[in-house]
Amino acid sequence: MKYLKSLGVLVFVFLLAACSGLGSDWLAEKSDSSAVLKPASDQREYRYAELENGLKVMLISDAGADKAAASLDVNVGSRQDPRNYQGLAHFLEHMLFLGTEKYPEAGAYQAFITAHGGSHNAFTSFEHTNYFFDISADSLAPALDQFAQFFVAPLFNAEYVQREVNAVNSEYRARIRDDARRELSVFKAQVNQAHPFAKFSVGNLDTLQSANELALREQLLEFYRKNYSANIMTLTVIGRESLDELAAMVLPKFSDVKNRSRHLAPITEPLFTAGDLPRWVNIQPVQNRRSVSINFPVPDAEKYWHNKPLNYIGNILGHEGRGSLLSVLKARGWADSLSAGQSFDYQGGALFGVDVALTESGQKHVDEIVGLVYQSIAELRLKGVEAWRFEEQAGLAMQEFMFRAQPAAINEVVQLSMGLQRYPAQELLRGPYLMDEYRPELLAEFLAEMTPENSFISLVAPSVNADIEIPRYQVNYGVREVTADQLTALIPMSTEGLDLPAKNNFIASDFALKKGDGSVGPKLLADAPLELWLNTDDIFELPKGRVYLLLESEEVVADADRRAKSDLWLRMVKDQLNELAYPAQLAGLDFDVSVGWRGIQISVGGFNQKQGELLRELLTVLKKPEWQQDRFERLKAQRLRQFENAARQSPYQQVVAELPRMLNLENPGLKAHEAATKAATIAAVADHAQAVMGQLHLRMMVDGNFSEGDARSLAEVVTTTLPTATERRSPSQFISHLAVGTAVREIDAEHDDSAVLLYVQSAVKGLQARVAMGLSAQMLSADFYHQLRTQKQLGYVVSASVYPQREVAGMIFLVQSPVMDPASVQAEINAYIQQWLKTGVDEASFEKHKAGLLLRLAEQPENLWDAASRHWQDLLDDYLKFNSRDLLVQALTDLSYADWLAVTQRDLGAGQRALLVYNAGKWPQSQPKGKPSGEPARFKEALPFYRFE
Structure with a gap:
């Protein structure tokens, strides 16, 4: 392609993975044609195999991997649910974890994974069910042996049928007020009811006919026998063993999975039948939010995976730069954000959608907004299908592929197992990025489907007319009568300001790798006029990096008033930068500006070549934003809606969010933060910004593909753009030191479920307590x-995890329950803890878990961004030797069984220092045991605290 050749110094080198013959009878074939195309920076080896069972x-x-991981994808999901057992695929996913013939103990798999430093999960979608885990690299073989048995000989024990169908029902009820699920239920009610997507995919007690356990189990077994077939399964495994060793470990374990010759034909039923479209529905949300979505049914685009026509169209319609649809809508005060692209696809068809987050003014002009969307598509159809645009997109996608930072292993295996269902093995890595042929006629075919008469419109807003109810999700909606002619008439006479995207000036062209001086870890280059650190990466070998900058100031979050002003200031900055920064983001650059207890944190990351340009623009706007009243009012209203909506989240989300407000001095209570935001004026925010900028101390880290000269040049961008730095006056972080006993904080979530979060804090701070708590949690x-x-079926959301803050150790126990009041949930949590302490953990078990946690703490960064983030966090926490993990490893190594037992008995036993946050749900009279805490500010004022600088 012409564009790729024009990049000059970029050489697209593909390495073929080693592919030796296996000589094993479970292989259907062995051939060098199975080599995988990969970026030159990817040092891993790949081998594709297809077993005899398919x-x-x-x-x-x-x-060099510290973590191994595996994912198995079954090309089956809620699409295959029987009409009279909707949710069965999801229910099966739950049941599969509860024992196999070889490993019959329910919970044994989960316990093994956790004990060896890993995690696990699964999900069910319309056409896929995916099971995955990661684990310490030396424990892959036994974990895989248990994992494989899910697909060879699961038990589906009758004793767990009712328990797990209750869990599925709890999951449904936990999200009954989730707006995304409510809106999806309205959409499902509108589509062709003969289409399998119309079915209820989650399942509940009614749809799974839970009253007849015997029949439900028989349906479960039949579904498994029919659909869980090796020929529609794909498996990805990452391990540190050689390919031959992995083949010998993995392939025999899965060779016994039965091939039932399952054939999946495309869905022939249309998503919408003739005469269904155009259609407009209005939906009342739980949260205070407004949006309009325009969706178009289009043909299945999967066979065009190497052309990606819908990506091309979505990239242009979803552009956020000057002249874009979003830019025009923001200028008129009608929108906060916009997205465009394929919203749903299945074997046989797809949906393409444009979604606009509206302001209150935007809701009043929604007809004009819909018309502008139609006009944008018409303009794209008329003059936007151009070779140079396709080549620019293709080139950027290929850059992203060639210099991709490997995701965490558990994320990688999920992506790749699903990718094996879609792409040829050779293209498994490159397939999601490939755009190898400009086909204007293909783009025209898809654009021809995106017409007013072929559109489904949904307006979500609190005040819309909604006289139809879907009881399952307690959602009301209404249908607005609209004809194709009426929709066409919405296209505006004036489209002033609307234009197609210009050429992208942020595209990188220099991909040379920089060499460091051989030192390990970040080094200090300067301490004035700013503190400058550099780490030149020599591990991941990518032409990328990240620049971190801390504008340290005590004024940023000194109280709720100043925190609210800081937040509004930075929102103004990011909104003003959006048009400029969006092309940079498309070209592989990103930035963030955020408020923290230390001050204002800034990061710029991606290809290192043009980071200086973006950083200068960012700091210029930060120092002197355009203080536009209209923009301020729009962003302030958006922020106030977020406060309002925080009280309408799921109960478990709300109790988790309340915890740091109760513990950290710099985090104001929700009501105080909201009140301060309401009171803020543009003049007060501008004055606050000027005050902050007048007394900064600057700390900077340049991490990645940067030389010393690069670091000093970037530092010069900072010092020539921002005011002269002041002497360092480190802000302090204050963490409440809980008293013995239980403080109780009630929140009022608008939900019938109870939710209880019990936070237990160690009696003393220090690394020993941190590693002891971490070990107990594991x-x-x-x-x-x-x-x-x-076993007790309290609810879908149940977890226990470590919760450290600096050197203050803690643990949280969390339950959201549709069946039990909060006082009883508290009793169950405490009874579990005391029984666990009473039963005890023997020294052998202690040593096993200790070894697993040591491996987890010693894990090396999985990619460039992980490494840079660790360095920056250590700098912020004043670990100037960048050895925080080494110190934790040493503390855990030194922890004896007797020491751990003493710390655990002290912190989890009768002398607990605890904070319990709860929602009463449908049990308003239920009162957990403890002393009421009062509002966060008052609670924190009455307590001593730990101070960190």
Whole structure:
């Protein structure tokens, strides 16, 4: 392609993975044609194999990996649910974890994964069910042996049928007020009811006919026998073993998965039948939010995966730069954000959508907004299908592929197992990025489907007319009568300011790798006029990096008033920068500006070549924003809606969010923060910004593909743009030191479920307490989940996890329950903890878990961004040797069984220092035991605190 050639110094080198013959009878064939195209920076080895049973496998050898991971994808989901057992695929996903013939103990798999430093999960979608885990690299073989048995000989024990169908029902009820699910239920009611997407995919007690356990289990077994077939399964495994060792470890374990020759034909039923469109529905949300979505049914685009026509169209319509649809809508005060692209796809069809987040003014002009969307599509159809645009998009996508930072192993295996269902093995890595042929006629075909008469419009807003109810999600909606002619008439006479995107000037062209001086870790280059640190990466070998900058100031979050003003100031900055920064983001650059207890944190990341340009623009706007009243009012209203909507989230989300407000001095209570935001004026925010900028101390880290000269040049951008730095006056972080006993904080979530979060804080600060708490959390988390969720069926949301803050150790126990009041949930949590302490953990178990946690703490960064983030966090926490993890490893190494037992008995036993945050749900009279805390500010004022600088 012409564009790729024009990049000059960029050489697209593909390495073929090693692919030796296996000589094993479970392989259908062995051939060098199975080599995987990969970026030159990817040092892993790949091997594709297809077993005799038809199961497709990708093995990935990563010799330096600390974590191994695996994912198996079944090309089956809620699409295959029987009409009279809707939610069955999801229910099966739950049941598969509860024992196999070889490993019959329910919960044993979860306990093994947790004990060896790993995590696990699964999900069910319309056409896929995916199971995955990660684990310490030396424990892959036994974990895979248990994992494989899910697909060879699961038990589906009758004793767990009712328990797990209750869990599915709890999951449904936990999200009954989730707006995304409510809106989806309205959409499902509008589509062709003969289409399988119309079915209720989550399932509940009614749709799964839970009253007849015997029949439900038989349906479950039949579904598994029919659909869980090796020929529609794909498996990806990452391990540090060689490819031959991985093949010998993995392939025999999955060779016994039965091939039932399952054939999946495309769906022939249309998503909408003739005469269904155009259609407009109005939906009342739970949260105070407004949006309009315009969706168009289009043909299945999967066979065009190497052209990606819908990506091309979505990239232009969803552009946020000057002249874009979003730019025009923001200028008129009608929108906060916009997205465009493929919103749903299945075997046989797809949906393409444009979604606009509206302001209150935008809701009043929604007809004009819909008309502008139609006009934008018409303009794209008329003059936007151009070769140079396609080549620019294709080139950027290929840059992204060639210099991709490897995601965490658990995320990688999920992406790749699903990708094996879609792409040829050779293109598994490159396939999601490939745009190799400009086909204007293909783009025209898809654009021809995006017409007013072929559109489905949904307006979500609190005040819309909605006289139809869907009881399952307690959602009201209404249908607005509209004809194709009426929609066409919405196209505005004036489209002033609307234009197609210009050429992108942020595209990188220099991909040379910089060499460091051989030193390990960041080094200090200067301490005035700013503190400057540099780490030149020599591990990941990518032409990328990240610049961190801290504008340290005590004024930023000194109280709720100043925190609210800081927040509004930075929102003004980001909104003003959006048009400029969006092309940079498309070209592989990103930025963030955020408020923290230390001051204002800024980061710029991506290809290192043009970071200086973006950083200068960012700091210029930060120092002197355009103080536009209209923009301020729009962003302030958006922020106030967020406060309002925080009280309408799921109960478990609200109790988790309340915890740092109760513990950290710099985090104001929700009401105080909201009141301060309401009171803020543009003049007060501008004065506050000027005051902050007048007394800064600057700390900067340049991490990645940067030389010393690069770091000093970037530092010069900062010092020539921002005011002269002051002497360092470090802000302090204050963390409440809880008293013995239980303080109780009630929040009022608008939900019938109860939710209880019990936070237990260690009696003393220090690394010993941190590692002891971390070890306890690892030991009991899987069992806590199994006992309270699976055995006692308290609810879908059940977890126990460590919650450290600096050197203050803590642990949280969380339950959201549709069946039990908060006082009883509290009693169950405390009873579990005391029973666990009473039963005890023997020294052998302690040593096993300790070894697993040591491996987890010693894990090296998985990618460039992880490494840079660790360095920056250590700098902020004043670990100037960048050894925080080493110190934790040493503390854990030194922790004896006797020491751990003493710390655990002290902190989790009768002398607990605890804070309990709860929602009463439908049990308003239920009162958990403890002393009422009062509002966050008052609670924190009455307590001593730990101080960190």
